Amino acid sequence: MMIEALIAVALIGALVTFVAPNRIAGKLAFVISLVPAALSLWLFAAFDGSGNALLDGELAFESQAAWLEIGDHSISWFVGLDGISLPLVVLTTILCTLAIVSSWTPIDDRESQFYGLILFIEANLIGVFSALDFFLWFVFWEAVLIPMYLLIGIWGGPRRKYAAIKFFVYTNVASLVMFGSFIALVFGLGDSVTSFALPEIATAMRNGGLDGLFGLGGPALASVVFIGMFLGFAVKVPIVPFHTWLPDAHVEAPTPASVLLAGVLLKMGTYALLRFNFTMFPEQVEAYAIPIAAIAVISVIYGAMLALAQTDLKRIVAYSSVSSMGYVILGLVAYTTFGVGGATFQMVSHGLISGLMFMAVGVIYNATHTRMVTDMSGMADRMPIAVGILIAGAFGYMGLPLMSGFYGEFTIFFGTFGSELLDYSPLFTSLAMFGIVIVAGYLLFALQRTVFGPYRLETDYEVSRAPVHDIASMGVLLGLIILLGVAPALIFDMITDAIEPIIGGGL
C-alpha cells in the first residue's frame, strides 16, 4: 500500500493546497511534498524487488485490486515497482519538491492553484511510473497533460497559449496513435490474455502469442503496432523530427514547469518505450535497429546543432534535452545490459541535470528578467554562487567524469559499441559521441557570453545574490549529480537487475 499512500498524499495535498490561501500555499505545498519525497526515499531503502516487473520479476510494494471488466478483458488497479521504475519515482518526488521551492520567487499570482497543480502532476507522475495495468497507466499518462497544460497556459510567457495548445494537442494525438496500436495488440493477442495487466501482455508477447488481426499476420501486426507505439512515444521523448513542441513549451513555461517537463515528463516517453516497445517486441527491435539508431544519432547531432544556434538560454537547454534523449534511444536500441542500463541511468541523470540547468537559468531570469544571451554578461560578478552551480551543472551536461551525466553517457557508448544486435554499432556510437563536442561548444559559448566578461545587463534590474532557498535546491541537485557520478552502483545495480530479463530472455 506504499504506492497508494504516495499517490494519495500528493493528491490530497493538491486538494488542500488548492483551497489554501495564496499567501501560505508555497510553504504548505513544500511541506506536503516532503512527505512523498521522504516516503519514496524510504521505498528506495526498503526496496526488495528483483527482476523485471513485466517479465516475472519480484515486484516491490505490489498491490492489485479488480476494477472493471470489459468484454473478455479485466482492468485492475495494479501497481508495483522494479529496478527501472523506482529510481524514476524517487526522481519525480525529489524534483517536485525542488520545483516547488524554485517557484517561491517567480510565482506571484494564483499561488494556491499553481502549487496544487504541481502536486497533482506529482501524483500522476508517480502513477505513470508505478502502474502495471495498461488502462490505469494510460489514465495517469493522460492526466499528466492537464496540469502541465494549465501550468504553461496560465503562468507562462507571452506566447503561452500557442505553446500550451501545441504541447497538449501534439502529445495527445501521439497518445491516440499509441493507444490505438496497443488496443490492436491486445485484440491481436486474442485468448492468450485475459486482462490489460502489462506483465501478462508482455509475457504473452514474448511467448509468441500474437495472432493476426484485420487480415494481418502475427509478425506484420507486431511491426505495425511496434511502429505505431514508437511514433506515439517518439513525440513525448521527443525524437527528431517530432521535437518542435518542446522548445516552445520550455520557453513559455514558468521555471518550475520547465524543471518538471524536462526532468520527468520527457522520461515518461523513454520509460514507456523501454516498458512497451523494447520489452514486448524483441524481434521488432532487432528488425528496426538500424533506422532507430539512425534516428537516435540524428537526434543527438541535430539537437545539438540547433542548440548551438540559439540565443535564448532556455531554448539552448531545451534543444540540448533533445540531444540527450537521443543518447537514451541509442542505448535502448543497443539492447545490451550496459546500453539499456545506461539509457535508464541517463533518464535519471538527465532529469537531475536538466532540472538543475533550468533552475539556474530561472534564477538568472528572476534577477534579470531576460534569458537572452545577448542581453547580459558577467553575471558571475553579481551572483557568484548561483553561477558557480550553473557552471557545475553545465559541465555535468557536458559529461564531466564523476558527475552522473558521464556515467550515463559512457555506459551507453560502451554498451552500444559492442552491441550484437545493432549492425555498424561502432560507427553509430562514434557519430553519436560527437555530440559531446558540440554540447561543450554551445554551453561554453553561452557561459562565456552570459556569466563571464565585464558585467553588463540590458534590462533595468538591480542584480544581487540569488536567494538562499534557490541556492539550496540547486545545491541538493548538484549533490545528487555528483553522488550518482561517484557511486553510480547505487541505482545502476537495481537497474541492470531489471534489465537483464529483457535482454536475456525471450530471444
Add this chain to the structure above:
Amino acid sequence: MAATATGPFGFAPAIAVFPLVAFVITLVFGRHLPKKGALPGILATAGSLVVSLVMFAAVAGGDEHHTTLYEWTSGAATSETMVEGIEFTFGILIDPLSALMLVIVSLVALLVHVFSLGYMNAEGETGLRRYYAELGLFTFSMLAFVFADNLLMAFMFFELVGLCSYLLIGFWFRTESAPSAAKKAFLVTRFGDYFFLIGVVAIAATFGTVGFAGEESFITAAETAIEDGTTLFGFDAETWVTITGLLVLGGVLGKSAQFPFHTWLPDAMEGPTTVSALIHAATMVAAGVYLVARMFGYYALSPTALAIIAFVGGFTALFAATMAVVKDDIKQVLAYSTISQYGYMMLGLGVGGYVAGVFHLMNHAFFKALLFLGAGAVIILMHHEQDMWEMGGLKDKAPVTYYTFLAGALALAGIVPFSGFWSKDEVLFDALAVGLEQPVILAAYAMGLLAVFFTGFYTFRMVFLTFHGEPRSEAAEDPHSVGWAVKVPLLALGTLAAVAGFVNLAPVAELLHADITFLEFWLDGEYGAVEGLTYHAYHETVAFEEGVIGSETTTMLLSAGLSLGLALAGAFTAHTLYNVPDPSRHTTKLGGAYRVLKSNYYQDEYQVWLAEGLTLPLARAADRFDQTVIDGVVNGTSTISLFGSDRLKRIQTGIVTNYAALLVGGFIGLLLVLGYLGGWFA
C-alpha cells in the same frame, strides 16, 4: 581494502586525497583562512610530496603496488575477444614511472603554491579563495590521473584536469579575453578527448578490460590477440590496435598541444602565470605525454602508431619552435617552447625511446616550471608588463631571478651540462638510430634536429631581451621587488634544472662504460617494477630496426655534437642580434615569412573558421530548417485543419431548407451505399 595490507603503499591514496581535502576546505572555509586560503593547498601538496617520496623510496627498495580501491561499476558484457563481464574500477598503480611522475607533479605543485603567495597574494588579487580551491582540485586530478591503474580512470581524471585548466585559465573572468581563451582550451582539448573516449570505449568493448598492468590488462590482451591473429570488429588485430591507439592519441595530441591541436595553448597564457607553470610543466600538457608513456606497451605493438607519434612529434617540435622566434610577449615565447618540447617527447616515445621520452618529460617539468615562475617574477618586477621590448637590463637588478632563469634557459636550449641537453640528446639519438633504417623517422629526426637551432635562438633572444642591454621602459628602470615566496621556488627549480640531467648520462656512460644511467635502470625495473611495464619489455615489443653510423659510440657522439652545435649556433645568433645595449627587432630580414610566423601559420584562423565560419552557419541553417520545414509541417497540420474546417463550416448556411436537403441527400446516399453493398444492383 587490500591497500591497507602492504606497508607504506597503504598511504598511496592520500597523495590525491590531500589536495582534494584542501580543495573542499578552501572552498568552504576559504574566506576565514589566513593567507586567503593558500595554506591548506601548501600543506596538502607538501603532504602529497612527502607521501610520493615515500612511494618513490619504496619502489627504489624493489617494491611495486597495484591495487583496486573501488569498483565504480560492473555488469554483463561480452567483449569482442569473448571475455565475459566487465568491471570499471578505480585503482592505484605505483611503478617506477608513476612514482617518478608523482614526485614531479607534487613537487611542482608545491612550488607553484608557494610562488602564488608572492605572485597572487602579494599583488592584492581578489578571488583567491577560488584560485586556491581550483589549484587544489587541479593537483588532485593530476595526481589521481598519474597513479590511475586503468584507462577509464585515466580518462576521467584527464577530463577533470581539462576542467581545472578551463577554470584557472579563465580565472580573470571579468576580462573578455580570459573566458574566451579558457573556452578555446577546453573545446580544442575536448575535440581530442572525443577521439580518446571512442578509444577507451573501443578498447573496453574489444578486450573486456581497461587495466594498464598485469595479466588482466588490455595490453596483454592485445598482444595475445595479435599472436592469435584474431579478427576484431572486422579488422585484423594489429590494425585494430593501431586504430584504437590512434584514437587514444587524439586525446594526447589535444592535451599535449601537438599539431594540429596546439592552438589553445598560446591563448591559455591569459591565465595567471603560476597556472601556466603548473599547466605546462606538470599537469595538463604533461598528462598527454604521460599517457603515452603509461600505455606504451600498447603503442609498442603498432609500428604505424609509433611512426605517426614520432612524426607528429618531430613536426610539432620544429613547427612550434619557428613560431616562438617572432613572439614579443615573454609568456608567448615560453608557450611555443612548451609545444615544441612536448614534440620532442613525442618524438622520443614514437621511436621507442621510452627512457628518453620520460627523461625529457622530467627535465622539462623542472626547467619549464622554472622558466614560467621566472617569467612570473619578471612580470612582478615589470609591474605586470609582459612585452619583452619594454624590458631589458634586469640582470643586475634582480640577480636571483636572472641566474635561475638563465639556468632554465640553458636547460631549455640544450646546452651541456644542463638537464635539457642530456634528455634532448637522448631523444635525438634514439630517433637517429631508428631513422637510419626508417625514412619517415629520419624526416622526423631531421625536423627535431633543426628545431634545436631555433630553440637555442628564441631562448636566448628571450634572455637577452629581458635581462641584458639597457632598460627600455620606466618599469624596467625601477623594478618592483620580489619576496622570499618567489625566490625559494626559483632557487629550488634552478638547482634541479641544472643537475637533473645527471640521473641519466647516457653518452658519458657509453664513453666510460660506467653504469650511471640511473633513470634507465629505474624504468627498466632494476629496483621495483610491474612485470611487463619495463623499458626492456617495451624495447622487445617495438618492431623498429636500429642502425648506426660507424659504431654506436660514434653515432652517439655525432648526434650529441650535432645537437649541441646547433643549439650553440642558435644561441650565438641570438647573441649577435640581440645582446646589444639597444637591440632592434630584425624582423624585416625574415621578409614574407615574418607575417606567416607572426600569424602562427594561420592555424588559428582556420580553426576559428571551422567553428565560426562553418559550424555556426550550419547550426543557423539547421535552426532555420527546423523553424520553417519541421515546425512548419507541425504548424501546417494545424493550419490545414483550421482552414479545412473553416471551409467545411460553410455548409452550415443557417437556412433550414439546406439542412433538410442535406439530410435527405445523405439519407439517399447512405441508402445507395448500403444497397450496393447488399447486392441490390447486382
Add this chain to the structure above:
Amino acid sequence: MTVDVQYYVLLSMAVFCIGLFGVLTRRNALLFLMSVELMLNAANINLIAFAFYHGNLTGQLFALFTMALAAAEVAVGLGIILVLYRNFRDVDVTVPTTMRW
C-alpha cells in the same frame, strides 16, 4: 374486405414525399411546419399499417406516442415561428441565418 399492406405503404410514401417536397421548397415557416407534420404522419400510417399486418398493437402504441410528440413539436414549432415573426417581421425561414457559426 381488407386492403393489402402495400397500398398503405404506397400511401405513406406519397404523403411522406409531399411533406419532403414541402420541406425542401417552402420558405414559409408555417408551411414548413405543416410539411414536417405530413412526414410524421406518413410514418404513423406505416406504423399502424404494419401493426395491423402483424396483428399486434406495438405499432399502434408507437403511433400514439408519435402523435403526442407531434403535438408537443407543433407547440414548440409554433412558438419558434411566433418569435421568428416578432424578430424579423416575417415567417420566411431563409431570412434568419445568423445562428450558423
